[in-house]
Amino acid sequence: MIAGNAFGGGFALREQSAYYQGTSFAGNxxxxxxxxSIFWNPATLTGAGHGLTTxxxxxxxAPQSDVNGDFTPQGLVNALTGGFGASSTGSGDIASNAWIPxxxxGYGLNDNWYFGLAVNTPFGLATKPGTNWAGQYYSRSSEVFSVNATPSVAYKFNDMISVALGLQAEYLQVRLKSAYPFRASVTSQVPSSEVKxxxxxxxxxxxxxxxxIEGTEIGVGFRSAVFHELEGHFINPAAPGVGVANASRTGIEAKLITPEMVTLSAKQRITEKFRALGTVEWxxxxxLGTVHLKATDGTTTNPTGLPDLKFNYDDGWFFSVGxxxxxxxxxxxxxxxxxxxxPIDEDIRSTRLPDNDRLWLSAGASWKPTEHLAFDVGFSHLIPADTKIDISPGHQDYNANIGTYVADVDSQVNIFSASLRYKF
Incomplete structure (x- = not known):
């Protein structure tokens, strides 16, 4: 599975359903x-009916995102490059095409009890600018990958009320690279440091x-936070002249908590053929504040210390009608x-994830050739707001030993979705 640029706010992935992709997830x-719909609200499992549904x-x-701006070296980078480290080299397209499955x-045991399983990739990020782009000291490649399996059970009290509970088991991996500032050079490619x-x-x-009442439905779903104890390594390349002769590899651990999510949806039948849908999501x-990395092997040869992963996001909101x-x-x-x-604004916007508010425009269709078989298709075009990056004094990523980076971001996204549904 490949998780590409996050297009669900922060590094969450909203693209979990071809069916609801067509309504911009209204009524999900x-x-x-x-x-x-059980990804957002497991109680909707009771709509599956008796028997097995797969x-x-x-x-x-298919995203496109280009970052173009100016880097002005300061401190050690300026000294090590002899004053020639300034750059206006663009990132190229940092966003790769991605497939998200x-x-x-679902299984309806009887009129009351229903059992389900969802397998998703709820969080993902992959950005990779050109190696020697102007913002390389603040980021090179960035990858977040997840797999989440959620078994659930739902109970239908009557035709009016259903409830459900589920358990999430989630694997999360983070891998971040940056140009190593203590090896700045105007004659060769600067090597990368890595956190994984x-x-x-x-x-x-x-x-x-x-x-x-008949024809009206309201649903509320909750996905809890997931607590992760990341274990991995921090690698610095060789750094001659600053006390380290060879590359160092430091074992690390860190606590990271993914955000909880609440979804409120409504569906109203207008006529026998038309239904209006709406969703609000928080x-x-x-x-997710600042994630502190802690060395696990007692290594002290790293001259810059372990970096912190600074998020400090605001809450995210999503509204849709369809x-x-x-x-x-x-x-x-x-x-x-x-x-x-x-959840990201200009005060904290990084070169790794130049996220911003966005408009969703979507359309889709379902075709049911037989009683048991159905196909869904959906398409969304996303239009982000004008986006700027300003890493200068006062920004959480600013490092006086590196310099300032100010840029504009040009982005757009197209999403194509399809699904096959079969009921035994």
Whole structure:
């Protein structure tokens, strides 16, 4: 599995359903033809009916993101480059195309009890500018990868109320590279330092749905934080002239907590063929402050010390409205628009993740050739707000031994999704 640029606010990945991709995820916490809604609200599992339901979803993300600005060296970098370290070299396209798969299984035992399993990649990031770009001392490649398996059980009290609980088991890996400032040079490529760590953590999910009157449904879903104890290494390249003759490898550990998420969705039947949908989502990114790395092997040869991973995000919000129309018994059309408030603003925006608020425009369809088989397709075009990076005194990433970096970011994203659903 490959997780590309995060396009769900921060480094979360929203692309977990081809069905709801077509509505900009409006109504994703209510029951529908697809059980992919259990990612946001496990209580929607009760909409699967009796028997076994299986779904396979794939999203292909085609992003484009270019960072162009000016680096002004200061401190040690300025001294080691002889004053020639200034650069305006652009990043090139830092965003790679990516495929994000997800799988869902549901089983209705009887009218009351339902069991499900979701396998997703809820967090991901992959940015890779050109090696010698102007911002290389603040970042080169950045990778976050995750796999999350969530078994759940739902109980349907009656036609009005359903509840559910689930358990998250999640693997998370982080790998970050930067040009090593103590090897600055105008005659050769600057080597990279690297932070890498992985962990398995656990969390929970919960939710309920209420149908107060016929044709109206409200769903609330909760995905808890997942606590990770990352273990890995920090590598510095050889640094002649500053007390280290060879590259050093330091064992590290760090505590990282992914944010919890609350989803509120509604679905209203307008006519026998048309339904209006809406969603409001809150993500507690503000719990992700500064992650401190701790050496585990007593190594003290690193001249710069272990770096901190500074996030300090705000909370994230997502709003969307949409609708779906049954063209006939086999074909359903849907569309939606969404707006996302990013947890990242200019005060903390980094070269690793130049995230910003964005507009979602989406459309999709479902085709059901037989009673048991269905196909979904969805498309979204994302339009980010004007984005700037200003790493200068006062910014959390600014390092007086490196220098300042000020840039503009030009981005856009297209997302194509498809799924196959089969009910035994």
């Amino acid at each position: 916490g209510t029951t529908g033809e697809s059980i992919s 779904e396979s979803h794939s999203s292909f993300i 997800s799988t869902y299984v 760590g992985g962990s398995v953590g656990f969390g929970a999910t919960a939710g309920f749905t209420v149908k107060p 993500t507690n990114w503000s719990r 609708g779906e129309y049954d063209w006939n018994d086999q074909l359903t059309l849907r569309a939606g628009v969404g707006y996302e408030l990013s």
